[in-house]
Amino acid sequence: RVTFSPVHRRKESSHAGVIAVLQDVTDQEKLEAARREFVANVSHELRTPLTTIKSYTEALEDGALDERALAERFIGVIRNETQRMIRLVSDLLHLSRLDSSEATLRKQRTDVLELLEDTADRFYVQMKQKHIECTIDLQPGVGSVWIDRDQIDQVLDNLVSNALKYTIEGGSITLGAHSAVDEDLLAIRIQDTGIGIPKQDLHRIFERFYRVDKARSRNMGGTGLGLSIAQEIVLAHNGTIELDSELDQGTTVTVWLPLHEEGSVEA
Numbered sequence: 001r002v003t004f005s006p007v008h009r010r011k012e013s014s015h016a017g018v019i020a021v022l023q024d025v026t027d028q029e030k031l032e033a034a035r036r037e038f039v040a041n042v043s044h045e046l047r048t049p050l051t052t053i054k055s056y057t058e059a060l061e062d063g064a065l066d067e068r069a070l071a072e073r074f075i076g077v078i079r080n081e082t083q084r085m086i087r088l089v090s091d092l093l094h095l096s097r098l099d100s101s102e103a104t105l106r107k108q109r110t111d112v113l114e115l116l117e118d119t120a121d122r123f124y125v126q127m128k129q130k131h132i133e134c135t136i137d138l139q140p141g142v143g144s145v146w147i148d149r150d151q152i153d154q155v156l157d158n159l160v161s162n163a164l165k166y167t168i169e170g171g172s173i174t175l176g177a178h179s180a181v182d183e184d185l186l187a188i189r190i191q192d193t194g195i196g197i198p199k200q201d202l203h204r205i206f207e208r209f210y211r212v213d214k215a216r217s218r219n220m221g222g223t224g225l226g227l228s229i230a231q232e233i234v235l236a237h238n239g240t241i242e243l244d245s246e247l248d249q250g251t252t253v254t255v256w257l258p259l260h261e262e263g264s265v266e267a
């Protein structure tokens with residue numbers, strides 16, 4: 001849609017006339033709608049745990065406190081909801097830093113094998129608890145890549161924690177890497193044998209707060225922001241992120257990063 005507004009009439013000129021401003025307001029309206037939706041989502045996501053906390057606190061006041069086993073369960077719920085809210089606020093702060101371009105990437109040469117092994121180590125206990133086998137699959141010859149280590153650790157943490165959340169006991173997760181030397185790119189792959197994502201949801205999966213199954217995600221402690229954050233960080237590295245999934249078969253996320261882009265880059 002285009003607006004037309006006469007903004008200026010000049011009397012002194014012999015050619016009195018009208019200057020027209022043509023402005024496409026569609027983009028601006030879309031942005032405004034997206035902003036409103038985001039605020040509504042944030043409010044809803046914060047209100048849900050707060051409502052739970054309130055009702056469990058009231059139940060404790062109303063007598064549950066006298067039954068020790070029940071009280072412990074209720075306090076457990078309150079603790080989990082509080083932790084989820086803390087995670088949500090940290091994720092939002094992280095996103096807003098990425099949005100405001102405050103974040104400057106501090107790139108350093110990083111050994112790819114070490115990057116994957118350290119990631120697997122951070123999830124060792126959770127994988128063991130769920131009897132999930134984790135394999136590292138590195139193409140021979142893949143050496144190092146220039147990345148902001150903290151930020152890419154965050155990307156890998158988000159992707160592996162999803163793989164872990166959405167894979168049932170006894171499944172497996174592969175962390176792989178190979179390079180496309182011709183194109184000077186490194187591909188990091190996180191593959192799971194989990195529940196997968198229905199085809200109709202795939203195109204929305206990187207949107208903030210989009211989840212296939214809200215209840216399942218919340219129960220798993222998810223915030224709906226993990227993939228959005230991962231995508232922002234990868235884009236700041238001039239990379240791309242792809243997700244392939246087959247329902248009930250599993251999901252593969254591939255992160256493509258420039259292999260040799262050195263130095264600090266504005267995020």
Ligand code: ADP
Nearest residue numbers: 162163166211212217222223224225226227251
């Ligand atoms: P969440 O905190 O809900 O996990 P994400 O942004 O990380 O949020 O992911 C968005 C949604 O994408 C999830 O709620 C889930 O439905 C789906 N998803 C992400 N990764 C996987 C995966 N490895 N397997 C199945 N579903 C996934």
